[in-house]
Amino acid sequence: MAKTKVFDQGRALARRRGTRTSARFAGHGGVLAATMLALLVASCSGGPTEEAADELAGRCGARDLGVPVEALPYEAGSGEGVDGFVLGDGSEGVVFSNQTDTVLCDWLPLAREMAGEGRRALIYDYSYKPDAAKEVEAAAGELERLGVDRVVLVGASKGAVGSLVAATTMEEPSVAGVASLSSVGDFEGLDPREDAGGLDMPLLLMASRDDGDAAEVAREVAKRAPSDEERVEVFGGYAHGTDLLGGKHGREARELLARFVDGSLPRD
Template identity: 35%
Template sequence: MLGRRAAVLVVCAVLGPAGCASGQTGGGATASPASPTSATAAAQDYGCLTPDQVPGAYQLKLSDQPTTADAFAAGHGRVGVVLAHMAGESVCEWAPWVSKFAAEGYLATTFTAVGPTDANVGDAITELKRRGATRVLLVGGSKGGTAVLVAASRPQALPVAAVVSLSGPAQYQGMDAGAAVPRLTMPVLFMADADDSPFDDDAKSLAAEAKRAQVHWLKLYPGASHASAVLGNPAALADFTAFVAKYAPPTVG
């Protein structure tokens, strides 16, 4: 499984320097809310946000926890995007992609998970509704992939337009994507690298169970990249981009 630094380097290669963060380790999930002081503002970069991204740092309210979660949002639009990170990662894993989605006309957010990640996904959806989104695309890598599949199977504050799971295991820490996937009706994309065992087999089995989904694409690629790093493969990036453009375009209100 790739670490955050490797994943960020891959994203940097895709997005270029303007869309990428510094690659340092992210902050904790219980950081204090921002204050007007420059010292606190610096702390709100979570160790990875660029100066242009820092104004988008915020604390995500959690419905099942007594604390908040470090989060980052950017963009404006009627279509929201929630991006959920892999185990051992933070808001930093998907921060460059939040900016990329924002530049393409989406309202996007990511967070550092606190407690059950699927519940955090639901809280992020609620936050995007508060900010004006009317539907949402869910994207997650590894445990985040499991989380978005589970969250999409439950009633949420906004309709889920589509779901992308990158290297998502069938089960993880009480989250059961195997039980959730047969209930999904929206388009779903399962992505994994063919040598990233057992996640390639999980992608195959989950895709086979998504029989009620309007579309259930299964895409496997050479290599052993994991979670967001899968998108470093140009073929994977092209498939991801095509799926999002077709099933969750930013122009949809």
Template identity: 30%
Template sequence: MGRHALGLGVLAMLLTACGGTAGSGSGELAASPAVPAPTSSTVPTVTSSAVATPATTPATTPAPRPTGVNIDGCVTEKNGTFFTYKRGGTTTQGVIMGKGSVGVVVSYERRGSVCDWLPLADRMVDAGYRVLLADRNNSAEPEEDTVAMATRLRKAGVAKVFLVGGSVGGQASVLAAGELPFPVAGVISISGVAEPGDAATLKAPFLQVDGDQDDIAPADLVQAVYDAATESADRQLVMLPSREHASALFTGDQAPKVFRAVLTFLDKHRD
């Protein structure tokens, strides 16, 4: 549906001397002088410490994949409380991590997974937020998942809900904020490009984070979305010198700045 299209005109993805002996004065060849056999005094002694030993690469053993209940092999019941949900004939899993009355729903990029967002989720949990991560239900529009997960957090006792998304998850977060029956505490879009018209109706505080060399979420389109969000209670744009997209920002050179921007925004609007 047109309203939910990314609206990107650019989806370009992103990827080695042997010399003779001297003759006699009469011109006859002189016999070659005998070469003395080397003695222990003329042969250098090589100690074992002077011999270069080829470096060896230690074998790496991959971390064993969980055999019990897990999501994508990285999230287990040690991370939080698991749940399942079904829509459109598809059943998927999710987890609610942490404790507290303020929660965050994470919506990831189209080719991402919950594992990609654990670095951010762990930091938000450490900061006192309850975080919901869930497998995407590919039979539904992304914002429908986001709406369902935000509603689940509210029913779990969370008083304030933030929506955080990357790429298409950022767009879904903007759309879901307008469809939920309760106001959200804030929307954070990381490398997300919503339709300017949808951003124009956003009233919640809005943080947009992007890399200035991101070909999937070009800086000019991100700027246009930010410029359109004039109804937002508090809009912020953080443009970083990077070509990384969405969750890749969590492991790149700009990761500390991304984490700081997100957590600062959450803390500002949690009360």
């Protein structure tokens, strides 16, 4: 595959779009509280159940999900709990990480599509710790605990920043690819451009031309990354994060993402 392919679609006026930062909540408790939470988490995760599927479907306004669902509350390393769900089953997985103003339900249609026999998909809501990369690492670690040894990291905005940065240091589970939707630069102390030298896995970097610095960041990450398989896709307009998956270019963006995941984690 060519080193970098850049596809610019449409022409529009440049416009800077600010990135909303997440609310931060102070953590509570010390070692005892963290230990008690960890024990509670361990007791709550017992494999896929109908109750978990019903809970997720009701929470997100969905109907029959068609795949096994496991409720996965876990502790993200800061003494704060994370609310997550795992769809599907198998030794390979996809971690979906939100942007600041969305919730796990925004990923559910894709997670349900990409999960199944041989592949798990994890969707989760942040614990509001300030380091998005550590959030991604903690989520991937939960999949490893369930037997997953290879993952694709998919993130939007904040989640894209966290996924790109986390991928440079993660060892287990191994990172088979990273898909970034509208990664920005310099977010809460993280900048994927500075860590791009560690991105030696396949990359899909999507952005809108007029969405602040997102297109520039995508190109710069691709330029600095040692990966031999990266694609930069720049669409016209202002769509940011998961909004790329809807609207005028939504179908194309969804197909690109699905092909990328399938190529990185081929189904048997």
